Amino acid sequence: MTGIGPVEPYHPDEADGPHQDTPSDLLWSKSSRAGTRWAALPRTRRRLVQALIIAAAATGTVLTLRPTPATHAAPDLSPWPATVTTLRYKGRGTTPASYRFEVDVARGSPVTVHQVGAGLPELGATTTPQLPLTVRAGTPRLITVRISVYKCAALPPALDLPHLDLLLSNRTAQQQQSFLFGGTYPHDLWTDLRTTCFPNPASTAPTSPDQDTPRDLTRR
Secondary structure (H helix, E strand, O other): OOOOOOOOOOOOOOOOOOOOOOOOOOOOOOOOHHHHHHHHOOHHHHHHHHHHHHHHHHHHHHHHHOOOOOOOOOOOOOOOHHHHEEEEEEEEOOOOOEEEEEEEEOOOOOEEEEEEEOOOOOEEEEEEOOOOEEEOOOOOEEEEEEEEEOOOOOOOOOOOOOEEEEEEEOOOOEEEEEEEOOOHHHHHHHHHHHHHHOOOOOOOOOOOOOOOOOEEOOOO
């Protein structure tokens, strides 16, 4: 059974005439009885009901027209390139004065290596493959750095912590990062520098104090 409002009793055998219904709170119906009941309501109650209907309609209109809150894009949480990039020494290269390094990105967006410096103004560096080089997280790349000498006379007496300067970038920032090395790389680099600039072990002076052009390191 479907319908709106309470079920009304039916008394076909009553001799006293039609049954008088008790007024109800029904406000809308498609039957003709609703109009009769509405007219029977006191004037003050009809005004109150009308005011409530108008207020409810106005509230619904405001809610319908209210703009949907704009969704803000999630902030970019990618780490800075220097915090996720590691440079590991992997040994000598296949050519003289060349050294292999592994560039590893731990997480985040890909990191691009734009420049590699030898760490000292007296030294120059070239790389294979050529830069820029993009490294994705979880996919390390090998680069070979070839070191050349500009002025032997300006070299320090020893290389305790040689370093490489890398210019790195990802979608968050661009940074200059220095990577210090201990152990095998300082030994290999200083061996080549000493062979090139100080061939006589008894002499502490370089053989070419005024040399301004890059000089390749050689191994003996």
